[in-house]
Amino acid sequence: xxxxxxxxxxxxxxxxxxxxxxxxxxxxxxxxxxxxxxxxxxxxxxxxxxxxxxxxxxxxxxxxxxxxxxxxxxxxxxxxxxxxxxxxxxxxxxxxxxxxxxxxxxxxxxxxxxxxxxxxxxxxxxxxxxxxxxxxxxxxxxxxxxxxxxxxxxxxxxxxxxxxxxxxxxxxxxxxxxxxxxxxxxxxxxxxxx
Amino acid sequence: xxxxxxxxxxxxxxxxxxxxxxxxxxxxxxxxxxxxxxxxxxxxxxxxxxxxxxxxxxxxxxxxxxxxxxxxxxxxxxxxxxxxxxxxxxxxxxxxxxxxxxxxxxxxxxxxxxxxxxxxxxxxxxxxxxxxxxxxxxxxxxxxxxxxxxxxxxxxxxxxxxxxxxxxxxxxxxxxxxxxxxxxxxxxxxxxxx
DNA sequence: ACCTGAACACCGTTCAAGT
DNA sequence: ACCTGAACACCGTTCAAGT
Numbered sequence: 001x002x003x004x005x006x007x008x009x010x011x012x013x014x015x016x017x018x019x020x021x022x023x024x025x026x027x028x029x030x031x032x033x034x035x036x037x038x039x040x041x042x043x044x045x046x047x048x049x050x051x052x053x054x055x056x057x058x059x060x061x062x063x064x065x066x067x068x069x070x071x072x073x074x075x076x077x078x079x080x081x082x083x084x085x086x087x088x089x090x091x092x093x094x095x096x097x098x099x100x101x102x103x104x105x106x107x108x109x110x111x112x113x114x115x116x117x118x119x120x121x122x123x124x125x126x127x128x129x130x131x132x133x134x135x136x137x138x139x140x141x142x143x144x145x146x147x148x149x150x151x152x153x154x155x156x157x158x159x160x161x162x163x164x165x166x167x168x169x170x171x172x173x174x175x176x177x178x179x180x181x182x183x184x185x186x187x188x189x190x191x192x193x194x
Numbered sequence: 195x196x197x198x199x200x201x202x203x204x205x206x207x208x209x210x211x212x213x214x215x216x217x218x219x220x221x222x223x224x225x226x227x228x229x230x231x232x233x234x235x236x237x238x239x240x241x242x243x244x245x246x247x248x249x250x251x252x253x254x255x256x257x258x259x260x261x262x263x264x265x266x267x268x269x270x271x272x273x274x275x276x277x278x279x280x281x282x283x284x285x286x287x288x289x290x291x292x293x294x295x296x297x298x299x300x301x302x303x304x305x306x307x308x309x310x311x312x313x314x315x316x317x318x319x320x321x322x323x324x325x326x327x328x329x330x331x332x333x334x335x336x337x338x339x340x341x342x343x344x345x346x347x348x349x350x351x352x353x354x355x356x357x358x359x360x361x362x363x364x365x366x367x368x369x370x371x372x373x374x375x376x377x378x379x380x381x382x383x384x385x386x387x388x
Numbered sequence: 389a390c391c392t393g394a395a396c397a398c399c400g401t402t403c404a405a406g407t
Numbered sequence: 408a409c410c411t412g413a414a415c416a417c418c419g420t421t422c423a424a425g426t
Contacts, residue, residue, distance in 0.1 A: 012409090045399090046402080050410070054400080106300035138373070142370075144347070145343025145373075146339050148339070149340060152343075156303060179380065182376045206390090227417080238391070240391080240394095240420080248419080249420090
């Protein structure tokens with residue numbers, strides 16, 4: 001099982017998930033198999049099925065974990081368009097902080113609690129400044145799409161070049177910032193500007 | 195091999211790729227294995243290795259094929275920001291036209307000719323109206339990211355709901371159009387508007 | 389040039405059995 | 408409640424051998 005941990009029991013489920021994210025970060029999505037995780041935890045592969053229904057179920061949970069990291073990085077006082085902008089930045093940088101996290105997010109499913117709790121809660125904070133729910137939803141979807149897509153491209157560009165300088169703030173940053181700005185302050189819900 | 199085809203020899207490589215895209219569309223990314231493709235073509239799995247170096251190589255080629263479809267859907271006379279907008283629409287709708295095409299694009303690599311020919315050529319058409327190369331590159335990246343990310347979300351939403359109405363122009367469309375408009379006419383390359 | 393056949397290490401999943 | 412052990416069907420890849 002690895003480390004017994006001092007205080008809390010630390011739900012076995014979470015140990016598995018954290019181990020999975022470690023393997024993902026160090027060896028990439030192709031290496032992230034149930035067997036690989038089991039080996040890292042010194043258990044049989046079949047043991048994992050007591051905690052997760054399937055590999056897809058595990059992946060879903062990993063995506064939720066990543067999303068929670070994004071939310072955790074946000075200043076709780078942020079509202080409206082400022083929140084949208086901060087969310088976009090946090091989403092991209094979180095996806096960049098773990099190798100292939102963007103690929104995982106693309107391929108993994110959306111968990112129940114993400115769809116029915118986390119996202120609606122985030123939307124509530126966006127609409128708190130008077131933005132309409134439809135407008136908020138569209139703007140958030142656009143920014144989520146931009147950040148995910150952008151992280152995806154950065155990931156494959158880095159893989160082609162050579163892994164190392166994944167943390168460097170390079171010329172990509174200004175492009176992302178401009179796009180983010182354009183989306184956060186665009187008027188959704190009415191007719192396009194033309 | 196399936197159908198002998200009348201006229202041209204139709205490179206075996208392309209038959210394999212088209213078969214793969216058919217399977218992807220009908221059975222999804224999880225079902226797209228070399229064994230599955232070989233079975234559909236009535237050959238041994240190992241036969242495919244004469245045409246593609248690896249599964250990753252095949253995937254890369256499939257991504258290129260999809261991208262060529264996008265380019266083929268564009269009015270050749272389009273330039274500058276109009277081209278950017280048309281590209282965004284075509285990219286999204288092409289990704290929606292084949293099941294899991296967005297997932298494939300996320301996970302598949304970028305081919306040599308896509309990076310050194312197709313993209314630069316597209317960028318040339320964007321800069322033809324006087325847009326700076328940096329600006330064009332950033333705008334294109336943003337729009338590519340938006341379209342891919344958006345298609346990704348639509349795909350998983352449909353998978354959750356139920357496959358069928360994948361072609362319907364629903365409420366997602368106006369959100370995408372607004373975001374696309376904002377990105378196509380945003381000013382990249384200078385300081386954000388704030 | 390193009391494909392088969394056999395082999396290899398690995399994979400996800402199920403399930404009876406242990407403790 | 409939690410895990411092992413064995414089994415199953417499937418997977419990507421390699422390579423000698425056929426034609």
